[in-house]
Amino acid sequence: xxxxxxxxxxxxxxxxxxxxxxxxxxxxxxxxxxxxxxxxxxxxxxxxxxxxxxxxxxxxxxxxxxxxxxxxxxxxxxxxxxxxxxxxxxxxxxxxxxxxxxxxxxxxxxxxxxxxxxxxxxxxxxxxxxxxxxxxxxxxxxxxxxxxxxxxxxxxxxxxxxxxxxxxxxxxxxxxxxxxxxxxxxxxxxxxxxxxxxxxxxxxxxxxxxxxxxxxxxxxxxxxxxxxxxxxxxxxxxxxxxxxxxxxxxxxxxxxxxxxxxxxxxxxxxxxxxxxxxxxxxxxxxxxxxxxxxxxxxxxxxxxxxxxxxxxxxxxxxxxxxxxxxxxxxxxxxxxxxxxxxxxxxxxxxxxxxxxxxxxxxxxxxxxxxxxxxxxxxxxxxxxxxxxxxxxxxxxxxxxxxxxxxxxxxxxxxxxxxxxxxxxxxxxxxxxxxxxxxxxxxxxxxxxxxxxxxxxxxxxxxxxxxxxxxxxxxxxxxxxxxxxxxxxxxxxxxxxxxxxxxxxxxxxxxxxxxxxxxxxxx
Amino acid sequence: xxxxxxxxxxxxxxxxxxxxxxxxxxxxxxxxxxxxxxxxxxxxxxxxxxxxxxxxxxxxxxxxxxxxxxxxxxxxxxxxxxxxxxxxxxxxxxxxxxxxxxxxxxxxxxxxxxxxxxxxxxxxxxxxxxxxxxxxxxxxxxxxxxxxxxxxxxxxxxxxxxxxxxxxxxxxxxxxxxxxxxxxxxxxxxxxxxxxxxxxxxxxxxxxxxxxxxxxxxxxxxxxxxxxxxxxxxxxxxxxxxxxxxxxxxxxxxxxxxxxxxxxxxxxxxxxxxxxxxxxxxxxxxxxxxxxxxxxxxxxxxxxxxxxxxxxxxxxxxxxxxxxxxx
Numbered sequence: 001x002x003x004x005x006x007x008x009x010x011x012x013x014x015x016x017x018x019x020x021x022x023x024x025x026x027x028x029x030x031x032x033x034x035x036x037x038x039x040x041x042x043x044x045x046x047x048x049x050x051x052x053x054x055x056x057x058x059x060x061x062x063x064x065x066x067x068x069x070x071x072x073x074x075x076x077x078x079x080x081x082x083x084x085x086x087x088x089x090x091x092x093x094x095x096x097x098x099x100x101x102x103x104x105x106x107x108x109x110x111x112x113x114x115x116x117x118x119x120x121x122x123x124x125x126x127x128x129x130x131x132x133x134x135x136x137x138x139x140x141x142x143x144x145x146x147x148x149x150x151x152x153x154x155x156x157x158x159x160x161x162x163x164x165x166x167x168x169x170x171x172x173x174x175x176x177x178x179x180x181x182x183x184x185x186x187x188x189x190x191x192x193x194x195x196x197x198x199x200x201x202x203x204x205x206x207x208x209x210x211x212x213x214x215x216x217x218x219x220x221x222x223x224x225x226x227x228x229x230x231x232x233x234x235x236x237x238x239x240x241x242x243x244x245x246x247x248x249x250x251x252x253x254x255x256x257x258x259x260x261x262x263x264x265x266x267x268x269x270x271x272x273x274x275x276x277x278x279x280x281x282x283x284x285x286x287x288x289x290x291x292x293x294x295x296x297x298x299x300x301x302x303x304x305x306x307x308x309x310x311x312x313x314x315x316x317x318x319x320x321x322x323x324x325x326x327x328x329x330x331x332x333x334x335x336x337x338x339x340x341x342x343x344x345x346x347x348x349x350x351x352x353x354x355x356x357x358x359x360x361x362x363x364x365x366x367x368x369x370x371x372x373x374x375x376x377x378x379x380x381x382x383x384x385x386x387x388x389x390x391x392x393x394x395x396x397x398x399x400x401x402x403x404x405x406x407x408x409x410x411x412x413x414x415x416x417x418x419x420x421x422x423x424x425x426x427x428x429x430x431x432x433x434x435x436x437x438x439x440x441x442x443x444x445x446x447x448x449x450x451x452x453x454x455x456x457x458x459x460x461x462x463x464x465x466x467x468x469x470x471x472x473x474x475x476x477x478x479x480x481x482x483x484x485x486x487x488x489x490x491x492x493x494x495x496x497x498x499x500x501x502x503x504x505x506x507x508x509x510x511x512x513x514x515x516x517x518x519x520x521x522x
Numbered sequence: 523x524x525x526x527x528x529x530x531x532x533x534x535x536x537x538x539x540x541x542x543x544x545x546x547x548x549x550x551x552x553x554x555x556x557x558x559x560x561x562x563x564x565x566x567x568x569x570x571x572x573x574x575x576x577x578x579x580x581x582x583x584x585x586x587x588x589x590x591x592x593x594x595x596x597x598x599x600x601x602x603x604x605x606x607x608x609x610x611x612x613x614x615x616x617x618x619x620x621x622x623x624x625x626x627x628x629x630x631x632x633x634x635x636x637x638x639x640x641x642x643x644x645x646x647x648x649x650x651x652x653x654x655x656x657x658x659x660x661x662x663x664x665x666x667x668x669x670x671x672x673x674x675x676x677x678x679x680x681x682x683x684x685x686x687x688x689x690x691x692x693x694x695x696x697x698x699x700x701x702x703x704x705x706x707x708x709x710x711x712x713x714x715x716x717x718x719x720x721x722x723x724x725x726x727x728x729x730x731x732x733x734x735x736x737x738x739x740x741x742x743x744x745x746x747x748x749x750x751x752x753x754x755x756x757x758x759x760x761x762x763x764x765x766x767x768x769x770x771x772x773x774x775x776x777x778x779x780x781x782x783x784x785x786x787x788x789x790x791x792x793x794x795x796x797x798x799x800x801x802x803x804x805x806x807x808x809x810x811x812x813x814x815x816x817x818x819x820x821x822x823x824x825x826x827x828x829x830x831x832x833x834x835x836x837x838x839x840x841x842x843x844x845x846x847x848x849x
Contacts, residue, residue: 049806051617052571057580059573134575205617206624206806207798231700234805237683238699238796245691245698401565401811404574422575432575439577 071174361390
């Protein structure tokens with residue numbers, strides 16, 4: 001297929017998808033919305049098993065999206081990433097940004113029927129801090145005071161830290177009973193008890209997880225389902241076929257290539273939402289060629305990001321123009337789309353490269369994890385595009401475990417990987433990807449820019465508002481100009497369900513809420 | 523059969539002992555090879571468990587907890603020691619579940635596919651080979667020669683996908699995958715195993731049909747068949763009772779040689795059909811560098827191959843008196 005005809009097809013697919021996306025929220029019901037019915041079990045196909053439910057030590061999606069059904073935190077976020085009160089019925093932040101007061105909802109109970117106490121919240125947050133897990137609170141907490149009678153939790157910070165509320169929305173800030181209700185840690189996490197809409201039924205840590213309705217759930221009449229079965233299916237094609245055949249009710253992940261067929265299928269529907277994930281090309285700035293900012297800028301200008309995005313995501317994703325995705329506050333995506341910092345221009349790329357110490361081009365190896373067809377395709381387009389400016393790219397595709405080993409040891413030239421925020425605040429992503437002091441060394445790019453570091457610190461202590469927005473816009477502008485990484489596209493969440501499934505809420509972190517989910521009788 | 527029962531038992535016992543003599547070295551070899559090959563592959567289990575956001579301290583703590591910070595020789599000695607003294611293959615690094623428990627819970631479904639595939643491959647190969655050998659060069663023979671050439675070129679996962687599309691998605695005769703749900707009918711799991719077993723059987727049938735056909739043709743030419751014909755024994759009786767038996771032995775040997783394919787094939791189709799058996803367990807564990815589980819699966823599969831080879835030899839000895847007491 002010629003690139004022109006491919007582009008034409010892709011453009012058509014994009015147009016079709018965008019046309020349908022306009023009516024996406026209504027796609028659940030097609031006119032007359034059937035009346036929700038309680039009861040029944042929803043089977044949810046997933047590519048990996050939940051193998052550990054300890055909320056304070058886990059982060060990977062296979063566990064996180066099971067943990068968040070069992071445990072809940074004081075605050076949460078909605079499908080647009082907006083922070084909402086959850087176990088707390090309200091919260092107050094003092095004017096100096098140092099004191100956070102949360103009041104628990106009345107009559108909160110765990111799934112075993114025992115009452116939730118303010119002391120439980122303190123116990124949970126203390127354990128979160130002590131475990132230093134991958135999603136531990138990083139806010140400078142100096143004191144957590146509780147009043148069980150009033151049901152309040154007062155958290156004091158030693159200095160203002162604006163992303164704190166956002167950190168508290170994480171499943172790892174969830175509430176567990178104090179001292180695990182008298183059980184040992186090990187015993188507790190084998191059969192955990194939380195305030196979430198579901199509790200553990202049967203669980204095979206290397207297979208399926210059966211969740212049952214929490215009869216004591218605080219949202220009246222919810223969840224509608226009696227049970228939620230996480231079915232482990234190791235192959236994405238098999239997952240899709242089972243959905244098509246109606247053998248399972250919903251699947252966690254639809255490959256972009258199949259999004260259209262799921263959307264248009266008579267018996268299936270596509271659930272699409274913005275996410276906090278960004279597909280990116282990362283440079284190892286310890287490699288002399290990529291330490292040169294002109295080389296990185298040249299690469300960025302040589303790539304047609306909208307073209308790559310359309311071709312590799314089948315029109316399901318939006319091409320990226322800034323680090324922070326649109327589903328996170330202070331994203332500059334709209335502004336940069338209108339006025340790009342660097343845009344696709346092969347001549348400009350050649351001129352930029354001529355300014356570098358490598359004007360005659362060079363060889364570089366692009367590292368990608370195997371088994372990810374979108375990344376393999378991106379790599380091929382990058383190879384083709386960079387050849388035009390004299391950079392000879394070899395593609396090295398290795399299995400995920402080796403891939404992680406390699407980039408963490410800085411043993412790569414450049415790679416395709418994804419960045420993902422865990423919270424609706426821009427600080428998390430910026431810290432993980434641009435903090436040379438952090439353990440990830442600016443996401444293993446070793447990128448260091450004192451200006452960004454300074455702004456990053458300011459962003460944490462400045463209260464929300466136009467001033468904070470300016471800080472993050474500046475950070476995004478510097479990153480887009482320095483190009484330690486090239487954000488390629490903002491990955492959407494693509495879930496699939498049968499036509500009989502209703503009420504699923506897709507969250508920007510990739511999880512799905514099942515409180516309102518129900519399945520028509522089969 | 524005229525052989526005395528004593529010689530029969532002795533023959534079987536002899537075959538068993540010969541194979542058993544190879545079991546221990548094979549086991550040790552498999553365990554050692556898998557252990558060191560796994561460690562040669564880059565990839566840290568702790569990173570796979572904790573993800574990219576884990577701090578170096580957290581990773582170091584987990585490594586220590588999992589015993590991955592011990593020297594390699596120490597880990598090897600511990601593992602082999604555990605297997606030899608207690609028959610213990612250790613716990614999964616990822617789930618903490620004892621590996622033996624994991625393997626045992628996954629084995630029935632995998633063995634179910636193997637057994638069903640064995641039945642299906644015989645059900646496919648024997649009639650086809652008979653039909654082909656019945657009239658060499660006839661249409662059945664041509665068909666048997668051409669069709670397997672095509673299927674032989676198809677990878678197993680591809681055959682599996684075709685079966686899913688035709689028999690599960692379009693016709694709806696069988697489930698697309700899995701092995702039934704807790705609430706499903708008792709026969710549902712068996713029904714789910716038909717397509718995976720068929721995929722394996724189709725992949726393994728072609729060489730078997732060819733071998734059996736060749737053997738049948740050879741036996742038909744044999745003198746004793748001419749003698750039987752001269753004795754006016756009905757032709758169908760000759761074919762079924764005498765010719766087939768004569769041709770069965772080499773086929774049985776070929777079948778036992780193909781066991782590795784059969785077990786390997788089962789592991790592959792499990793992924794295609796989304797069945798959580800040993801294959802999926804193995805695949806998952808390799809991806810997450812869950813060393814003890816990979817070692818345990820390899821060990822148990824090796825034991826299985828050796829045991830079935832043993833069974834095939836014993837069976838051969840029973841069928842062919844010439845093998846009794848040989849070497």
